[in-house]
Each structure stands twice: as C-alpha cells, then as structure tokens.
Amino acid sequence: MSKGVAITGMGIISAIGNNVEENYASLVTGNTGISKISKIETNHKDSIMVGEIGFTNQELEQQLGLSSENNYSRTAFLGVIAAKEAIKNAGISDINNYKTGLISATSVGGMDRTEAHYYDYAVDKSTQKYIEGHHAGDSTQKIAEQLGIKQSLVTTISTACSSAANAIMLGARLIKSGQLDRVIVGGADCLSKFTINGFKTLMILSDTYNSPFDEHRKGLNLGEAAAYLVLESDKVVLSENKPVLAYVKGYGNANDAYHQTASSENGDGATLAMQQALKVAELSPKDISYINAHGTATGNNDLSEGRAILRVFENDIPDFSSTKAFTGHTLAAAGAIEAVYSVLALQNNVIYPNLNFKTQMKEFNITPQLEFKEKEQHTIMSNSFGFGGNCSTIIFSKKQ
Amino acid sequence: MKTVYINSVCSISSQKTFDNSEFLDEIIYHEDNLIPVVNPNYKDYISPSESRRMAKGVKMGVAASKIALKDANLDTVDAIITGTGMGCLRDSEKFLGALIDNDEQFLTPTSFIQSTHNTVGGQIALNLQCKGYNFTYVHSSISFESTVLDAKLMLENNEANTILIGGVDEIGDYTAKLHQIINHIKAEKTSTSELLNSKTEGAVFSEGANFFVLSNEKQTSSYAEIIAISTYNTLGNSKISDLAKSFLDENNLDIDAIDMVVLGNNGDVTFDGFYNELSSGLFKNTQQVYYKHLCGEFMTASSFGVWLASKILKTQKLPEIVKLNNLKDSNFKTILLYNQYRGENHSFTLLRKC
Known part of the structure; x- marks a missing residue:
C-alpha cells in the first residue's frame, strides 16, 4: 500500500x-x-x-x-x-x-x-x-x-x-x-x-x-x-529520489441522479462529490486555499455549482475561479487540463483570474477571483461535472 | 482485504437467458452474421413513457440491472459501474446521420443527449435514485473487465458494500455494415453449431447486457467469489501461455487447480489462435468451455462468459452446448476465463465456488 x-x-x-x-x-x-x-x-x-x-x-x-x-x-x-x-x-x-x-x-x-x-x-x-x-x-x-x-x-x-x-x-x-x-x-x-x-x-x-x-x-x-x-x-x-510536483490528496465521485443533461438546482451530486473528496483527504473545508471550479458558463452549471460550493463551504468560501474562459470547455479532457492548472497554482502560489466576469449573479453573493493573484497555496480543489449526473472532485496538495 | 462475491446475475442475450430460474434449457440456433437478442418484456421493468425515449442499449441495461437487483434482493446499491465498448451506437448514428443529411440544420437534442457513453450508467442511477459512485468504462474488449477490476478494488477496501456492474452494447445497423466491409463481421451467415469451424475472417456479431451485483458480503443467493482479474493492452513479446502461467503464479495456483477454462473464441480464423494455443497447450487436460456461438461477439460479450461461469458454479451443471471437450462434468470449483479481441485487450478472470 x-x-x-x-x-x-x-x-x-x-x-x-x-x-x-x-x-x-x-x-x-x-x-x-x-x-x-x-x-x-x-x-x-x-x-x-x-x-x-x-x-x-x-x-x-x-x-x-x-x-x-x-x-x-x-x-x-x-x-x-x-x-x-x-x-x-x-x-x-x-x-x-x-x-x-x-x-x-x-x-x-x-x-x-x-x-x-x-x-x-x-x-x-x-x-x-x-x-x-x-x-x-x-x-x-x-x-x-x-x-x-x-x-x-x-x-x-x-x-x-x-x-x-x-x-x-x-x-x-x-x-x-x-x-x-x-x-x-x-x-x-x-x-x-x-x-x-x-x-x-x-x-x-x-x-x-x-x-x-x-x-x-x-x-x-x-x-x-x-x-x-x-x-x-x-x-x-x-x-x-524523484522531485514531486504535488500530491493527489482526495477524490470524490457521486451521481446527481436528477436529469440526463441538467444539474439539480441545489447541486446535490456536486455537494456529495466535494464532501467525499474532503473526507478521503481527511481535510475540512477551511483547509482548501483555492477552488478551480467546473464553471462552464452555462446558466444551469454555474448556478448549481455555486449553490453546491455554498453548501459545502457555508460562510467561508475560498478563492475560486473557472479557467474555462481561457480554454473553452474541453469535455472529457477538462478534468486533466484543470489538474495541470491546479498543480501549477500550487507550485507558483497563484490564483488565476475568472475572465469576462462583469455582473454579479443575483441568486447568491459569491464572486469568483477576478484578477491574477499571488497567494500562498497549500490545497486546491478541482471540480468536474458531466452529463449523466456524473460529478467528480479532486483535491491536490503540496504536502503528502 | 475483504472477499468479493457475485451475489446476483442477469443476462439479456441472443439466448433466452433473462429468466434466472432457467439455465440454457432451450437453445436458439442462429444462422446469420448479426444476431438479435431475446428481449424480456421491458414493460415489466420500465414504464412505457420512459421506454419510448430509451435506445436499445439503455433499455437492456436498465432492465438487466433491475433483474440483477431483484435477484440479489436489493432496492439499490452503493455504486454503479458500467462497461460499454461502443456506447450508445444507435443514437450516435441517428444524430450523425441527421447532421450530415441535413447539413447541420433542423437537429433535435434527444439523440445527442442519449449518444454519450455514460447514458446507460446515468439512466440506471436515475432509475434507482442512486447518488453513489458512478463510472463508465469504454475500452474495447476489456470495458467489462475494467468494471470488475474497479468494483473489486472498492469492495476489498470496504469503500462500498454492494456494487452493480454490467457490460452492455447495442447493434448499430450502419456501424455493423462498416464492420462488415472491413471484415470484422463475417461476410457470410454462419450457424451456431459451425462457428468454430467456419475458417473465415471476422465474427458473428450481436448485442446484449449482462449485469451483476457484487458485494463483500456473502448471501444465500451468491453465485461465486471473484478471486482475481487482470487485463493487458498487448501481449508485448510474450505468448498468451506465458501470461496465463504468470497470472496463475501470481494467484498461487497451478494448472491442475483449474477445473474449467471459459474461452472467448468467436470463430475468427485470424485471431482464434490465441484461444487454440491455450486449449491445445496449457489447458489440454482441462475442461474447456466456449460461449460466443450462443451470444455472439460484441465488445462486452465477455460479460456473458462471466454469467455462464457464475451459473455453472452455482448450479454445478455444465450445459452440453458450451463444451469444447469432455473431461469433467461435476465438482467445479475454480474457473479461469480468458478473452481478447483482434489480438489486443486480453483479460484473465478467476472465479471460485462459494
């Protein structure tokens, strides 16, 4: 083992x-x-x-x-x-x-x-x-x-x-x-x-x-x-004697069991995936220094994911952003693209800006990180959600 | 580490296999190069309104999962892991055909939505309201074996107690035509009884769904124990016999400990050599069984092999129709399954009576 x-x-x-x-x-x-x-x-x-x-x-x-x-x-x-x-x-x-x-x-x-x-x-x-x-x-x-x-x-x-x-x-x-x-x-x-x-x-x-x-x-x-x-x-x-870039610390997978293509309004699957990942990592929400959100910019995803983030992190929302405005939604590859970006964020102690954001969503008051920012990073959560209700979260950390 | 059991089975295939009270009691002799499944009455498992929207693969998958759950006496499971080599072919063909024919206009989303590989797994989750772990493997002839490997990993480590796994593939008419053009499907009609003597290229293709509930707790319905599974993308420089030997070594078993080998021969003259090497070599003194003359070839056909081996272990009956030789007719304890497709994606699965 x-x-x-x-x-x-x-x-x-x-x-x-x-x-x-x-x-x-x-x-x-x-x-x-x-x-x-x-x-x-x-x-x-x-x-x-x-x-x-x-x-x-x-x-x-x-x-x-x-x-x-x-x-x-x-x-x-x-x-x-x-x-x-x-x-x-x-x-x-x-x-x-x-x-x-x-x-x-x-x-x-x-x-x-x-x-x-x-x-x-x-x-x-x-x-x-x-x-x-x-x-x-x-x-x-x-x-x-x-x-x-x-x-x-x-x-x-x-x-x-x-x-x-x-x-x-x-x-x-x-x-x-x-x-x-x-x-x-x-x-x-x-x-x-x-x-x-x-x-x-x-x-x-x-x-x-x-x-x-x-x-x-x-x-x-x-x-x-x-x-x-x-x-x-x-x-x-x-x-x-290998240099280690980062560790895969936790992971969670759940099914929304709501609709073949749409996410449930309150993000049940997403919430479960994030909670499960924290549990596997033996971490609590406050340990997460940045969330690389799925954030596809569809009406449905961002509302559902935002609500799920609120459910998991309550009043203490870490910095979060979606990098989809840089790359577009790369479908099955997205989780790996964003894993690389998460590791780079850990290595360089940075947070990427959520591009093209202008107006606050009215359903909640959480706002993504809008500017490129340097910040000491230790543990990053990355979300990926898909059709068929498939919801996944991976947690990357600097330390084992 | 906990032991992993097969607690229930369901097979929808080109034989009448969906009724668990029977075991190949009557055989359907096909003579074709593409053979259809024997459908259960889907209305017994899926409401008509849902059924209308479901492609064949989804229908087979959902029905098979419900029968398997009932056989295990469960209402739901902790996780759902699906394997499908070609995914939802009919909807893919439908959407792509419409896209090309209508020059990207007048398209509707239904067939696109249903074309994704994880449609079956998603629909089963929706049907059972199962919010647990949900994966879909899509790797050719080891799509189903990947579900076994994953489920075994979870159950051994107590990350779940009950997992529904299954292999499902549907026939797509146009794709079948294309596979016939490149000789992956036999050019000529071939009969069930003559499949292995056909000496022609390609296989007789079909479709089907074989679902199982695996658990780390044995119950009265249990069929078998899953001892080990290994998959190999290629053989490298080794022969299949070498790999079989090292697989048995890893599991501390010698040839004599194997009561039966279940082989995936599909009558393709170009690739059946892998099976023949084992049946005429290492396992020439072992009871040999084959099944693709009954269920046809498809990317998850090996899941029918696991269904067959499970039934043999539970009932201790060996149907005449699956025998490749006649060396043993009772006291089956340990069964080794081997499968490959077109020389790639080989797998060994080891089951034991429980």
Missing part, C-alpha cells in the same frame, strides 16, 4: 499553449485561447467561438513522426503529444521498469474522422482505416503504444465532462492499493461537428467569449485539449 499519490510529471496541449510552460504563461498574462473556428468546416462558424489548438492534423502527424498510413484521430494526436510531455517531465526513460498503467478519458474518441468519412467509408477504400479508430478505447491504445506500455492495465473512462477527473481518481486508487507503481492519467478530446451541433441543439453554446459565474452568461465555448499526469507511489519516489 502506498500512502501518498505523487504527481511527478505533467503534459498538456490546449488552446492556450502547446506545453505546460506555454499554458502557464497564458494563464499569468490573461491570454485567452477563445476565437472563431478555423479547422472545421461548419455552418455555425460565425455563430460560435471555440478554444482551438493551432496545429493542423498534418503538423501533429509530422511532430510525432508518423507515416501517412496512420489512422489517428485528432483526439489520438493530441493525447500522444501531451502524454509524451508528461513522461519526459517525470524523467522516465524506461517506462516498463515499474508496473505502469495508463488510464485515459475521452468522449469524442475518433468521431472527427467518422464524421469526415461516414458515407465515404462504404465506397472509398482509402478511408476505411479509420473505421476501427472510432471507438473510445482506440486513442488510449495508441497512446500506450507510443509510450511503450506493454502487457499492462490500460483502460478508458467516458463519463462525459467529468471523465478525466475520474481517470485521475482511478489512477490514485490503483497506486494507493499497490496494484500499480506508476500510472499515467488524463484525457483527450478534439473538436468535432458532432459535439458542436450537439451542444448547439441544447442551446448552451455562447456566441461570444464565455463568462463563468456572470449573471448574463450565455453558455459555453467548446474547446479541444489533452493533458496527462504521471502518478507514482511512495516506493518509486523514494527509490528514484
């Missing part, structure tokens, strides 16, 4: 940067990644804004040195880039010298290729290589292959927008129980017409820059991203 779950490496690619350093620089300077869409031909291109990654698929293919015969979805490209950075950051040279697993999260999977070739598949043989790349486990298998992980526990979680938080949670439990010495956890999702149109029909896409926790918030901006963390046991950290 391992008492601690150490984070020893991380990697990320998002609309605000192609690696950890670039992401942090954007967070510090308040540089948003939200823009008009350029890489997907969609009828909605003038009525939505997104968090898009600069590289084309061809550029990503070249960076990874893949032959043009590959059948990678954009999800797989992004996932491999971020996972490789995490491994490098953790100083791992031989991935199989410890019992290593991979838990990845995705909701889009290979949908970007499927929607591009859906009817061509039947007639155009050259596109058929993508058929078996559709399923959600495909990008995970490719990441494992690229990292050299063999004969191992490799699996995929898809619980909508809470997926990557759940990947982190499972990874932490596998380390704690001693089943694995090391596990790479995170998630990847690319933009697709499927999700753009899906969220459009739900009428929760903003036509402008998303503004979490603002009274006049108009909905979310979709984003694409991938991020991975390397989790290692006490044994590995000790024997390799």
